[in-house]
Amino acid sequence: MPDWVTTMASILLNISALLGVFLTIFALISVLERKILGRMQNRYGPNRVGPFGLFQPVADGIKMLIKEDVVPARADKVVHFLAPILVAATAILTLGVIPYGRNMTPFAIDGGILFFFAVGSTTELAVFMAGWGSNNKFSMLGAMRAIAQMVSYELPLILTTLPVVMVVGALSPDAIVSAQGGYWFGILPHWFVTTPWGAAAFILFFVSGLVESNRTPFDVPEGESEIVAGHMTEYSGFKYATFFLAEYFGMFAISGLAVTLFLGGWHAPIAVLEFIPSYVWFFLKLSALLFVYIWVRGTLPRTRVDQIMNFAWKFMLPMAFTCIIAAAVWHYQGRGLAGWLWSLAVIAIIYQTLSRLLETKKKFAPRTYRFAE
């Protein structure tokens, strides 16, 4: 058996396992989301198809496949066709580097985090191709907003992972997760979220993740009320489904990374529970985060585009830098209680001053409207 056959075999195995798991989660989440939203809005949600509406995703899938795939007449055929493929591909690629359990990382690349962000950044290009390909003003506008939003949040996203990478000293996710092993007095896990800078970084990471995946509070690109479905308006049928799939996979990837970086990956919360297999902990934490996604979608209203931009550049970025500083302070104060208190102090102080500075009431000049000539 030539060695390349073995490598090819292992790669295929990995891919199929990955797809299998995440497709099922996708299906599950899409229906669960609608049920939870409904529950929040004091209604049932889909319960017609199958017990408690569990087969709803199958129905949606079939619907999507049957629907006629309409392509605008003078649209740029090639670009229009390639856009969904590229989006889905990048989303799936990012999932490949996250460690789901003890030595259960599909592709253990040395610069795993870097690979994640490198591939993550190509989604903008795909979104643009979608917007450009459909040759429709709304889709173009939606693509532009999406890209603007994603580009400006990419920076906080990367900067918040920086403290973790600095503290651990390696870019590979496995090293990060193993660094979060161990417990204080058996009950307090060494997760980074327990440290003040870790918690701040986790919150910032999570918010940026929301924006990256165009989720509710920041779903301006496909804000239904304004520009129909943003860059996805001209897609129908299976292509729309792939966009839909890509969005969810993006969500899985971001929260998976959040888990590995801050919530200790596949470590058990308390030492005693170590016997439970590692991937269970990973998927529990993942589902917790996904619940928060849905929860947030249900509660928060849509924000304006300029608020998103200001929030990114004037709050997120500085706070990201403070997390790095806090991490540094924490590290040099010996990573113990003293370090903990010091970094807390740093974050608290800067947070206070920053928020006071950004008093929105008097800070911004009255909005000027510019009507199209």
Place this chain on the structure above:
Amino acid sequence: MNSVAFLAIAIITLSGALAAATLPKLIHAALSLVIVFVGVAAYFFLLGAEFVGLVQIFVYIGAVAVLIVFTILLTRRDSVNDRGVNWGGVIVALAVFGGLLWIILNTTSLALPAPQTEPLTVKQIGESLMTNYVWPLQCVGLVLTVALIGALILVMEEKRER
């Protein structure tokens, strides 16, 4: 060295490059450029410079490609009359390619196989960056900021003009 991969990547990159150079529609050329970047990144992976490949993807595809595409978007109005091809340039390019090819083929010392080493880890790169390449790093940082500010000013002028 996995020559199959080498060949595959070579085909992809060169075809992408040719497409980028010759495709009539601008957007397609830009996108084929993305393919070229991916091919080059693949080469870097192939050559064991993993970190560089990632950086390549990150920078070129993540930023430059988007920039190019955006510029195409902003300068779309008169796409009609820029068809023609300037044959002089083609001849010169071919001549240069011929010259280079002739040089490479004639130098005997080049045909040496690739020595076996394990790929370069990010830690080694980080160390060298922070030790004997600190000064270039700072300069690059400075150049980047200045370039971006400059680009911003160039472009911003439109807002004031109205």
Place this chain on the structure above:
Amino acid sequence: MAGLITTLIVTPLVGALLVSATRNYARALALVFNLITATCAFIIWRHFDPSLPGLQLVERHSWMPAIGAEYLLGVDGLSLLLVVLISIVFPFALLAQRMDRGFCALMLITQAALYGTFTAQNFILWFLFYEMSLIPAFLLIKIWGGEKRDRAATKFFLYTFLGSVAMLLSFLGIYFVNGTFDFASLAELGKTRNVLPGNLTWVAFAGIFLGLAVKVPLFPFHTWLPDAYETAPTGVSMVLTGALSKMGVYGFIRLLLPIFPNEIATLGPWLLTLTVCSIVIPPLVAWVQADLKRMVAYLSINHLGYCMLGLFAATAPAVRPLEEMQAALSGVFMQIFNHGITAATLFYFVGLLEQRRGSRGIDDFGGLMQRTPLLCGWMGVVMFSSLGLPGLNGFIGEFLIFKGSFAIAAGYTAFAVIGLLFTAIVFMRAMQSLFSGPLIETAAGLPDLKANEKWTIIPIALLMFIIGIAPQALFNIFNTTVVQMARLLA
């Protein structure tokens, strides 16, 4: 007391800088600096031991050894006398008019230059100061002068400059042959043998003679003086006649006489005729002048003529008994000092009249004695002193010069005496037209001497009386120098 002379030269320069900076106390500040330099000069006088011949308080620093220029300053009898003279004339000149800061700054620079000229013992340094005094004088005349000031200023500058260029060339010639610019060593050379081979000495002599003759002004080269003095403001003409003209005579004594004794001896008769001309003709011309200032200018040529008579007599070809030469030389020194003061005071008075009347024509005044007795009284005193009336300072110098030169060159002195007569005639005419006769109506409103003018004139006039009656103090300064110089020239 090392560095005393340098402080003497530098203080006015510093003063000039500060004065040019102040807005409205320019003249007062300039006078303060004059006071400082005067005390400096007095200290030098105290440290000067009259009994020792030769240079004292010598400061020797290497300056530009490559071209033989050495920063060499020293004071002997003659230099000290002239330093004292300048310390008196300059404050006096500044008190003459209320002038702006540019004027005072330039005056201070000229003063520094003059101090330098009279104490420098190396030619390059001497020449530097010599030229340095020329430029401010030119500027002073050009900017603050009377009507035809541009033409007069340029002529003054170019004429003297041409002379100094000739002098520089000849000294360079001497330097290239003998390799030294130092006055003392040049004097030794001059005594032993010709400074330059063959008739080159004559060329060098001509160059230096021209340079200095223009400065003194000897007769044919004097035409720049009346114009320059006429248009210059009072303060400047006082300084020009009081101090700058002395540089020429000093140049002769310090440079020409020791270095070219036998050339001067051979040219003796010609030089003496020139001197007699410059003694006799200027008073004649002064007699018919309509302008007071021009008249006084010509008279100062006549007085300088006496100095030159004494000098050339001291070096004339005839047998020269030692005591006659001493008499002539001390007469010359005395005359330099006295003329400095008297001529300056004369210009001061002319300035006063001009300030009061606005014009200085000789017929613009009449019967002043009734209107301004004090002014006329003191002006009469100064005129008589300039006339050479015994009992005042003019007589001493003239008497000694005539005594010395009569013994050596009787004929020329006999002729020169006519100059005395015509000076008397000129002054008599001036006094008659200014003081006597009925008071013309235009001069009716002239005020008499004001307080500050009184306080400036009376000390100077008393000084004249003192020198006239008991000049021993002055003689003490340069007696030994005269003896040494006489022995050198014999």
Place this chain on the structure above:
Amino acid sequence: MNATLQLFLIISSALFSIGLLATLSRRHAIFILIGIELMLAAANLNFIVFWRFGSQQQQPTGVMVAIFSIAIAAAEAAVGLALVIAIYRHYRTTNVDKFDSLKG
């Protein structure tokens, strides 16, 4: 045949000449930038190739230079594109032949 240095060089020089082709033959301003990007990519490739086939792999000089050149290329691209936009706004066209005011 496994990938020898020569082959790599051929590939990169091919890439380089295509970049040159794009720059020289196309009228549109963006094509020039695309051509330049291609040429830069070829150059980076060369660096890494020579690093890989060079004597001491442990010395990451080739990689370092590649990284820095990528960074600089990014900055250059940004400025180039900004320029194109500015010129476009001024000339209302991106046809390169029109930008000849610097002639003569």
Place this chain on the structure above:
Amino acid sequence: MSSWIVTSIWLIPAAPLAFSLLILSLTNSRRAAAAGLAITGQIAALAMSILAFLPTLQTPGFREVHNFTWFTFGDQALRLGWVLDPLAAAMLIMITLVGLCIFVFSAGYMAEDKNFTRFFAYLSFFSGAMLGVVIANSLLLLFVSWELVGLASYLLIGFWIERPSAAAAAKKAFITTRIGDLGFFLGMLWLYHASGTLLFYDNGNGALEPNGLLKIGSSVTLVALLIFCGAVGKSGQFPLHVWLPDAMEGPTPVSALIHAATMVAAGVFLVARVYPLFSLGAVNGVTPSLTVVVSIGVVTALMASLIALAQFDIKRILAYSTVSQLGLMMVSLGVGGVAAGIMHLIAHGFFKALLFLGAGSVIHGLHHEQDIRKMGALRWIMPVTFLTYTVGMMNLSGVPFFFSGGWTKEEILHRTAEWPLSRLPHYLMLAGVVLTALYMTRQVIYVFFGSKRDASAPHESPGVMTMPLIILAACSIILAIFLTPAWPCLHAYLNGEPAHLDLSALVQPMLFLSLVLVAAGIGLGWLMYRNAGEIDPLARAQPGLFRFLENKMWIDEFYEHTFIACSRVVAHLSDFLDRYFWDGLVSLFSGIAQAFAVLSKGFDDHAINARVDDTTTGARRFGRLIAAGHSGQIQAYLGAIALGMLLLLVLYAWLA
């Protein structure tokens, strides 16, 4: 004791000088103080002179000298000194006494003048300077005081400065005396050079002492003559006498003091003082310098007395009489009668001062009327003046008895008779005596006798003016006693021999002759002018001669047209020369330089600049050619770069 006197003799001149400075400092209002100070100064000087005079009486041939150093120059010393000898002592007494009388007189005469104090300051300054001349032992000190006397005379003549004529007269006086002084100055220099010292008596090697004279040797005549020029200038002898008549512009006391008694006498005193210079090498009393002195003296005497005949201004007549009397004294010195000359000098001092003061009181009486034709019959109106005036007239005309003037003139005539060289001066002097008597009687008749002309309300002068007249008249009479040949005290005193009394000397043929001549003169005068009306009898008789004399023989005009005119011409010529010839030379040079400048500018413009321009145009054309290559196409440039690279490759390949 005597040495004490000599050392402090300088106090005599010092007193009046000091007082004059004091008065100068007073303001015009302090009139009484000024007069008082001046008079006290004069009295002090008189007292000290008497003190100094006494010792000289005891020992005949008395001479005390005190020398001191004025200043040292080089390694020599310039020494001055004071001398006290009979000559000096006599002069001291005369000057101080006459001065005192004149001071008192002028206190009255100048009473209403507004510059009263300044007048007295100048007067005492003058007397101080004059005393200095008298007691100087060095020719230099004598010259210094000589010049100060000249200055004083200038100030006093020009006292009424507002009158242009007074100023002109003062100027004329100063300049003419100055001309004389030049000769004196040269003589002094020559003496200094020849004898090595200017001191007269310096225990042995003084200039006037035997071995001093030896040193001078042959040039003594020239030195003497040069010094004599000074005397001519100051005493108004022939060529330089023109200033004295004009000096009458000054107030009368000034004329009295200066132009009668003292200053003009200084010239004669000078000749007397340096007499050894004149008489060195005399063959039986005759030397060339002395002959010159005699001839000048004779000419001046005759000329002045003739002119006096034709003058109408009272003071001008007296001025010319002074000139002629001085001429007479010069003659007496010239013929060897030094003592006679000095005696006549002293006597003349007294009676001439008297005459001038008399004239002064007449003018004062007639409210400043000076023309004698407007005066007349004043003998009863101003009796005292008339009496004292006739005494003065008698002295002057030389009436021998009672009057000192007569005896001294007598003595001079004796000396001129014995002069070996020629008898002419004797005869001319006799004629002089006649002329003097003639013009004096003319004046007395015009002023005091004859019918009363139209002068307004003449009145006798106050006591303060008549008192000095009486004193002076008395002095001139008393002095006669000492002057008679019988008891020649003054003569002996001056010559340094003891005087002995022998009445027999009274009888001399010469005495008789002079008596006859004087009587003839007076008689002739009385005859001619007894009833002289408006027109002068002499004018009627000899109109041409009269006009010639009246205009002072046109000497003034002669000088004006010759010396002054030609020196003015020379002045204008030299001024012209100065302005245009020498200046011309200078501007000629500058012209040449400017020509050069223009030339080089032309060359610069046409030759050089043109060529430079051509090269630049050539370069520009070539530049444009090359520029065509720059098509502005960016791709063309990039293509060029690529080609360049290719070329290099080919080159490299071809070379390697």
